[in-house]
Amino acid sequence: MLVQTDPTPSAPLQADAAPVLALAGVTKAFPGVKALSDVSLELYPGCVTALVGENGAGKSTVVKILTGIYQPDGGHIRVDGQDIRFGTAQAAADAGVTAIHQETVLFDELSVAENIFLGHAPRGRFGLIDTAAMVRQARDILDSIGAQVDPTLPLKELGIANKHMVAIARALSIDARVVIMDEPTAALSHKEIQELYALVETLKAQGKAILFISHKFDEIFRIADRYTVFRDGQLVGAGAIAETSEAALVKMMVGRDVSQIFPERTAAPGDTVLEVRGYTHPTEFADISFALRRGEILGFYGLGGAGRSEFMQALFGITRPSGGSVHVDGQPVRITSPADAVGHGIVYVPEDRGRQGAIAALPIFQNVSLPSLGRTSRKGFLRLAEEFALARTYAERLDLRAASLDTPVEKLSGGNQQKVVISKWLATRPQVIILDEPTKGIDIGSKAAVHAFMAELAAQGLAVIMVSSEIPEVLGMSDRAIVMREGRMVTELQGDALTPEALVRHAAGIEDRCCCAPCSNPARCC
């Protein structure tokens, strides 16, 4: 049933197996828009299929159909060749389909074992939950995936990586035949990603069919066996990974050639604008010192939990440091609140843009003017005309697309929401802009736009701090990069010393190992 379309050559199927789960000609419309039209997808046992597409291509809709959250308007879902209807999420689970979401959907207050077995806990006498058996089975499953987690701990005491392990254990506990992983590595550090890859191999060996959704091409080529590409709700190609290339996939995704080359930057950095000396926090980081010049992009690389975001939050006045000083234009300044930081020309675009970025229900212009209200108001009264003018200036500069500036931010696409967040910070006329994981979870086209924009900001004399966990981005964008590990600055790299191996080695704290799997071109560093 697989629709083979150009430019992919017909790929041989895993000859020894029939698809365990297949979508055929599935269509799903929402009022006014077709989210999926006539798409097909086949998942084979023991095979990792990568689902690739830009934001809005229909990937999430497919996941929701496969897990019984949406019902398709047309087409078939087949399990072992039999037509089936997933009327509810439970029906999909009963058929052995399970999904591990980007943001894990678990319960903080329940124990690890309870999370794993919620809804299908082992029963003892009188139909009561057999806690001992539940803990025992949970431990078995966790051991089988190599997770060092005590099943009796409450989930909230676990780190993000271990929570992911619990989510995976939960998927395994229902004896899933199909495991859907929706950007599973987005929140993980390098080491955790390696462990996840090993786990995917284990699942493959157990004969499970895996649907792997990712924006990262290096990992797609690392672990996927097959690929399916969606564009604008349509299937544009499918086949074996071995028979395609990164460039071909990108072309299918965007329907045009997109160079993954980072923008060329020539401007020489100017005067020192920000200097941080010995910044220390009681628990999160210690002794961070650096100087930043106008027109410079300074990368901060490290693994998850290295204290990069925590340091940035302290620099922005969200949390208080216990020692150290900040100098802006050579003058010592005290930053005890975000308002102080903005006042000194330092702004922070947080990583979690949904939670910390925009205010969804407020219109675009009100979001843009929010940190600049001091300028657009007189004696506490707002000047709406000035707010509009401010918002219009930055909306045009960032090519923000919306029906009007009165449109609530929640009605915009993810990319445009991000432009609103960036507009609002630029509107404060900052000297230093801190971008925390600026391209996390966005598609390639938008990534290139963000990179170009970052280069433009630097060219205009803004000092940019970029926190990033993507090695190509750190290499491609930064003039210098600081590597942090366990709350400390390990090294500062620039020029020829700024290499993928150096970043990984310092971030992981290993001296003699050459390991550079996360970079997109392993041949370059090994």
Add this chain to the structure above:
Amino acid sequence: MLLIGAIALLLAVISTRFPAFVAPSNLAHVFNDTAPLILLAIGQMIVILTKCIDLSVAANLALTGMVVATINVIAPGVPVVVILLVAVALGALLGMFNGVLVWKLGIPPIVVTLGTMTIFRGLVFLLSDGKWVNSHEMSAAFKAFPRTELLGLPVLSWIAIIAVLIFAIVMTRTTLGRACYAAGGNPHAATYAGIDVGRTQFWAFTISGGLAGRTGYLWVSRYAVAYVDIAGGFELDVVAACVIGGVSIMGGIGSVGGALLGALFLGVIKNALPVVNISPFWQLAISGGAIIIAVALNAQASRTKGRIILKDAEHAS
């Protein structure tokens, strides 16, 4: 807006059975009767907007009312202007007490105001010794103020109208109003934008308290009686008026106009049901039913909106 239609429909249905209800003079009476609810609903709307709730408004009203009534009994010569200022100041002070507990100690607002609700009622009891302050003990000027007619409407109505206008401007045209929407719409993002969420909530409680205090005097003087249980349970009507008026209990969404319409909707129902001869039991049931229907319609409206978001999201890039 849907709610204006609902109120119009309600009035139309009532007029078929009891035409006199929609006579202008009676409508003015209904408005006047609803004025205290409108005043409290405005304050409550602002508090709910910041992701909080103020259950102490009715108790605040009772305490302030008892204090000003007692002042009037002890010193009948104190002019009404002073009484009004005392009522607003005392109410605002009680509101600030809520606000400080929420802001500085981080106690959930529902817990804080449940506590202060009981404390305020207890204070009324201590102050009055459980006794009533009756009509004959109050001075004539004290009682006359809310009933005095200006341009055909009683002062009570005018105060509600002026409060609606002032707070409509405060909420749409001042930095404080904007901070309320931001703090409730997304507290994290508001913090990052340099807005002190706790302080914004503090001011919201202060406004709510001030309005409750002012209403305390108006209530006591209009009904010419003050006792421990006045406006008992009224806080629930106030919250209901907000919810009917489209104020999101999750914070960040709502308007003064919405709170006004919500209060009027409840006011029309409460005034109309007795005149069309419906038994008291059914009056309660119908009021309750109307609340649920109004909220369900609101939820429905926002669900359609959700689809549009989805459409845009799917449509993007």
